[in-house]
Amino acid sequence: MRKLLAAALCLAATATGCGATVESAKDPESSAVTLTNCGRTVTYDKIPERVVTNDVGITELMFALGLEDRMAGFAMPDDKGDLRRVPWKDGYDKVPWLSKDQLTKENVLDARADLVFAGWNYGFREDGGFTPDALRKLGIPSYILTESCRNGRTDSSRGIMPPLEALYTDLTNLGKLFGVEKRAAALIARFKKQIADVRAKAPKGADRPSVFLYDSGQDAPFTSGRYAAPEQIITEAGGVNIMHDVADSWTTAGWESVVERDPDVIVICDYGDVSAEQKKKFLLSYPPLRSVSAIRHRRIVALDYADLVESPRNPSAIARLGAYLRTR
Numbered sequence: 001m002r003k004l005l006a007a008a009l010c011l012a013a014t015a016t017g018c019g020a021t022v023e024s025a026k027d028p029e030s031s032a033v034t035l036t037n038c039g040r041t042v043t044y045d046k047i048p049e050r051v052v053t054n055d056v057g058i059t060e061l062m063f064a065l066g067l068e069d070r071m072a073g074f075a076m077p078d079d080k081g082d083l084r085r086v087p088w089k090d091g092y093d094k095v096p097w098l099s100k101d102q103l104t105k106e107n108v109l110d111a112r113a114d115l116v117f118a119g120w121n122y123g124f125r126e127d128g129g130f131t132p133d134a135l136r137k138l139g140i141p142s143y144i145l146t147e148s149c150r151n152g153r154t155d156s157s158r159g160i161m162p163p164l165e166a167l168y169t170d171l172t173n174l175g176k177l178f179g180v181e182k183r184a185a186a187l188i189a190r191f192k193k194q195i196a197d198v199r200a201k202a203p204k205g206a207d208r209p210s211v212f213l214y215d216s217g218q219d220a221p222f223t224s225g226r227y228a229a230p231e232q233i234i235t236e237a238g239g240v241n242i243m244h245d246v247a248d249s250w251t252t253a254g255w256e257s258v259v260e261r262d263p264d265v266i267v268i269c270d271y272g273d274v275s276a277e278q279k280k281k282f283l284l285s286y287p288p289l290r291s292v293s294a295i296r297h298r299r300i301v302a303l304d305y306a307d308l309v310e311s312p313r314n315p316s317a318i319a320r321l322g323a324y325l326r327t328r
Contacts (some may be wrong), residue, residue, distance in 0.1 A: 035173045038149035039160065044177060054103045054123025056080045057311030058145055059095075060075065061170060062117065063088035064187060064312035066081055067178055071096035072111040075123065079272050081304045102128060108140060119145030120158055121250070122309070143177075146170050147229060147249060147310035158249040161225020164195070164236070167229075167310050187312070194315040195236050198322040204239025209264035209325055211239040212294065213308070218282060220252050229310050230267065233303075237322035239265065246267035257289050265328060266294040267321065271305035299328055 032146050034043045050072035053059040059074040062085075066304035073096040098107045103123045108116055116135055118124050122145055124131055132142040146160050148167035161169070170186050175184025203209065213230040215222040224230035225246030236240045242261040243253060266283060280300050289295045303322050307317035 002276035005266060008280055020260070024098070033087070033177050035143075035177060037173065037291065038144045038146065042141075044115075046114075047178060048141075050111065050113050051117055052098065052103060052108055052111050052113040052114045054116075054118035056083075056306045057309040057313075058117055058119065058122060059091075059307065060088055060311050060313065061174065061198045063091035065171065065174055065180055065183055066176070067180070068094050069175070070178060071095045073106065073107075075099040075101065075103045077101065081271065081306055093248070102130075105138065108135070113140055116140055116142040117145070118142065119148030119155055120150055122148055122296075124148075128144070132252075135259060142171070145310060147227070151227070151247070157251075159225070159229075159247075163227065163229045163232045163310060164191075164314065166227075167191075167312075167314060170310070191315045195318055198238075198319050199236055201326065202236070202322055203325060204238075209239050209299075209328060210242050210261065211265045211325075212242050212258055212261070212263035213218045213267050213269065214279065214283065215250065215269040216272065216279070217252065218286075220254055221258065222250065223253050224308075225249060227252050228308075229314055230269075230308050233308065233318050234267070235316060236318045239321070257284075259288060259292060262292055263294045264297075265301065265325065267308075268302040269305055269308050270302045 022186050031043050032043050033047070034041060036042070051062065051070050052072050053062055053074040054076070058074050059076060062068065062071055068091040075098050078100050083089065086092075096111075100137060103116065123303055124144065132144060135142050144162065146169050147163060149160045151157050151160050159166075171184045171188055175181040180323070181283065211234045213224040213234070215224070217240065223243055225248040226244045227247070229251035231241050231244065242258070246253070268276045268279050280302070281291060283300065284295060284298070294300060298324060299320070303321065304313070305316050307313045
């Protein structure tokens with residue numbers, strides 16, 4: 001199964017991860033580049049040569065664009081799945097693993113980073129003072145993952161556009177910043193084609209199943225609102241996210257909302273110390289959920305963490321969830 005998954009990802013991913021030729025990245029001496037990132041205009045004086053990334057999805061965006069030679073390292077917990085069979089294995093083998101926790105000022109400075117690519121709750125955090133503003137004071141520019149942009153509704157709410165649009169925005173921006181626009185455009189075109197193929201076969205209208213994304217939590221579930229990647233993964237696969245009305249990305253909900261909205265299918269986010277099987281056992285045995293359709297019919301499927309955060313794995317996740325929803 002993993003070999004088949006890797007092959008599918010390889011078709012969807014940029015050629016660099018799979019051994020084909022792509023255009024060279026821009027000369028680091030080229031002129032400055034101005035981008036819009038999280039609603040702000042940001043100018044980068046030079047093309048970064050020592051990028052440091054936080055977490056698996058962000059790191060694989062760099063790898064998918066063939067930019068591992070521009071990286072000085074990444075931080076990522078080692079509970080984010082098997083990295084040995086992904087199309088970007090060469091990137092993981094080549095780029096230093098700086099931390100199995102998250103980025104800090106110290107490991108960024110030690111890596112002599114000239115750009116930090118992270119996101120709010122994907123490395124950037126007020127607690128500990130690891131923020132774009134703090135890095136700017138150290139002379140280190142940053143790029144914020146668009147899925148994680150703060151939206152101003154509360155101090156912690158995130159997301160400013162549909163998740164796949166966020167993915168394409170980041171790929172386009174990175175392509176411009178590193179001078180690999182053609183590579184980024186080709187990757188986006190492949191992704192759109194792959195997703196369109198799934199959409200064409202997906203259930204329509206009243207046949208679309210309602211879906212609840214379960215990340216973690218027993219007292220209250222951590223789930224996806226309409227600005228996190230699962231929203232469009234579910235939608236393009238042919239389902240309806242029961243938390244679509246929540247104007248946030250990853251957030252906590254109440255079990256009473258899950259029961260009231262009665263999902264037909266539950267998608268488990270597989271990562272961490274609690275396995276997908278353990279999460280499934282909890283859901284099936286949790287008394288308040290016994291009347292929920294997905295529980296009564298045992299319609300529960302797991303996707304990896306890296307499938308469900310903004311990453312180049314999103315289109316493959318849509319295809320696999322789409323296949324499940326068509327056979328449920």
